[in-house]
Amino acid sequence: MNQPFLYHPQTNDGLVREGDWLTIRLFAEQDKFDSIKLRHEPDNEEYLIxxxxxxxxxxxxxxxxxxxxSIDKDVTYYVFKALTATSQYWLDARGIHSRMPGREYHFKYNRTDQPPSWVAEQVFYQIFPDRFCNGDSSIGVxxxxxQYPNRNRQSVKKQWxxxxxxxxxxxxVEFYGGDLAGIESKLDYLQDLGITSLYLNxxxxxxxxxxxxxVDYYSIDPKFGTNQQFAELADNLHQRGMRVVLDAVLNHTSVAHPWFDVLEESNGAYTSPDSPYRDYYFFNGDSKQYVGWKGIDTLPVLNFHNDDVRDxxxxxxxxxxxHWLKPPYNIDGWRFDVIHMLGEGEGAANNAHYVRAFRESMKSVNSDSYMxxxxxxxxxxxxxxxxEDGAMNYYGFAHPLRALLARKDIAFDPIDIDCHEFLSWLQEASAKVPWSNQLSQLNQLDSHDTERFVTTLGGNESRLAIALQLLMTYVGTPCLYYGVEVGLEGTHDPDNRRCFPWEQVTTSKWLPYCKQLISLRKASPALQRGSFVPLYVDQSSLVFARQLGQEVVISGFNLGIEALRVSLPVWKLGLENDTFECVLTGRTCQAEEGDLDVTIAAEHSLLLTR
Known part of the structure; x- marks a missing residue:
């Protein structure tokens, strides 16, 4: 069905707030509609404007x-109904439909809670500290x-x-000696790469x-360094204009945490039913049987129903x-491990209450911190x-990208989707979330919990190049897992946590490519905050634009075995006879009367700026 074009950018191009009112703009194909109405439900009843x-x-x-x-709720939902003489069209956050869409896909605006504006401007870099760089060999394990508690395993020192x-x-229990001093010694390298924020495991x-x-939430592991060293590292980052986010594991502790005390060295919860810490965890009566995270007995789950645990x-x-949001550390945010599972026991009872409480705690210290x-x-x-301000965007980015390019799902079962389904997946996942939170999603190709993406691709360099371009041009905040920029391989955890191969920095073909993409991302407000407009899709190709004000970036790829020649309807961006330049080659191309003819080589990408 050939539908007329409708588009509502949720950027400043299409939405401006003044007090308790939004000025809404909609862009529609010229002279196609007799009338357009905005539908909302301020008191759970339909109103049309x-x-x-x-x-x-x-x-x-x-x-x-x-x-x-809406006054009675934080989130205002709205959708558009456009009429012609014979038909109606509905526009929601996914796109255009012939009937009214379900509420979950309506446009959303939260009048009370917005993510920090700085997040969308960042390029994050995730570091697994033991494997990044050894800066002080005197403190290594x-x-x-x-010996690891509850396991017959002793620590093992390994060579880099x-x-x-x-x-x-x-x-x-294998240790390679990476530490805070090593991270600090590589800040110049990271800045030269273009990184602006660190996320530390x-x-x-x-x-x-x-x-x-x-084992202790208030001390830096001594094999990484000291609290003072971390304070100095954080200060160094901030002086460079960089930021740092730490990993918080608050759903469970180690069995060696003094509250639990599996070795029965003090009066921990495991030691005695009369311990003052007994109700910090979940025990079966007076026995030594307790709830571990996903049944793992080294990770006893905390009981947030307990007042002391909350405090x-x-x-x-x-x-x-x-503590860590305050001086002298002043971290810029927390990444909360398995946050959807914490609560009052198995089943994550009252989870939303505690997640909101975590948010209130953070924002009370630093309203601009990232959750x-x-x-x-x-x-x-x-x-x-x-x-949350954002999530590690597995569902809305990493999963569909893995399915399309590697034909594997997150469980490594086979899956075969084409670009139509890929685009639908992206649009469905993003449409359910307010725009500002979409911009604050952390997009990654891989992480410490997944196989390295280059390994999943079987070393397919063309597809890795496409994936890296999508990481830097799609909606959300990009994050590189350490070593991606030099093509570091690795299968499943823990092999995905190999040591950084510093000897490859001077020879890797991927490093200059990543630098080029990161440089474009950092210089482009359109890539940081711009609207997402699909321009072309077929079974093996997708081209989309990111637009903010007068700036336009066009990104696309062709997975086919033959070159694709296509006319892109840049008139959908309000453009007619504009000139575009290829970021990677410097070549230019000219739109004529709203159409831009381009060719994308087989297994290759397209990246244009206006």
Missing amino acids: ALSKVGSKGKLDIWQATLPL ETGEY GEPVGNHGNSGA PIFTSYSNHKYDT HIYRGQDSVIK LGEHFFEATQWLQGDQ
Whole structure:
């Protein structure tokens, strides 16, 4: 069905707030509609507001209306109904439809809670500290220095670059010596790459190399450095105009945490049913049977129904969440591990209450701090504004990208989708979330929990290049997992946590390519905040534009085995006879009367700026 074009940018081009009112603009194919109405439900009943034509832009009519924000709820929902003499068309956050869409896909605006504006401007870099760089060999873990609690495994010191073991043997207790001094020694490298923010995997005291089993929330692991060193690192980052986000593991602790005390060295919860910490966890009566995260007995789950736990974690003035947001550390945000699982026992009872409480705790110290949640699957309910600012965007970016380019789902089962389905997946996932939260989603190709994407692709360089371009041009905030920029390989956890191969920095073909893409991203407000407009899609190709004001970036790819020649309807952007330049080659091309003819080579990408 050939539908007339309608588009509502949720940027300043199409939405401006003044007090409790939104000025809404809609761009429609010229002279196609008799009337357009904005539908909203301020008291859960339908109201229709007529839009008026207020101007034109190229081959587009501009329609406008004023929308009052809902008073009884934080999030205002709205959708558009456009009429011709014989038909009606509905526009929601996914696109155009022939009937009224369900409410979950309506446009959304949260009048109370917005993510920090700085997040969308960042290029993040995730560091697994033990494997990034060894800056102080005198503090590294020695073989046999300690034994992992509840396991017959002693620490193992390994040489930089040696193969990683697996979780069945020494995988969690192998140490390569990466530390805070190593991170600090590479800040010039990271800035030269174009990185603006660091996300560090856990750095608090723990007996594992991954440190998702915290022993002390208030001390930097001594094998990484000291609290003072971290304060100096954070200060150095801030002086450089960079930011830092830490990983908070607050759903569970280590069995070696003094509150639990599995070794029965004090009066911890495991030691006695009469321990003052007994109700910090979930025990089966007076027995030593307790609830571990996903049944893992080294990770006892915290009970947030307990007042003292609430005070220690988020409510007290020196609670864990507040402590590191304050001087001398002044971190810029928290990434909360398995945040969807915390609560009052198995089943995550009252989870939303505690996620909101975490947010209130953070914002009470620094209203501009970034609250990032870990979700392997759909996170819509946590991303309406009142809970998380953004999530690790597996569901809305990494999963569909893996399915399209590698034909594998997150469980590594086979999946075969084409570009139509890929685009539909992206639009469906993003449409359920307010625009400002879409911009604050953390997009990654891979992480410490997934196989390295280059490995998943079987080393297919063409597809990795396409993936990196999408990472830097799609809606959301890009994050590189350390080593992506030099093509670091790795299968499943823990092999995806190999040592950074510093000897490859001077020879890697990927480093200059990543620098070029990052440079474009940082210089482009359109890529940071611009609207997303699909221009062309077929089974093996997709081209879209990011637009903000007068700036336009066109990004696309062709997975086909033959070159694709296509005419792009840039008139949908309000453009007619504009000149575009290829970012990668410097060549120019000219639109004529709203159409731009381009050719995309087989297994290649397109990247144009206006």
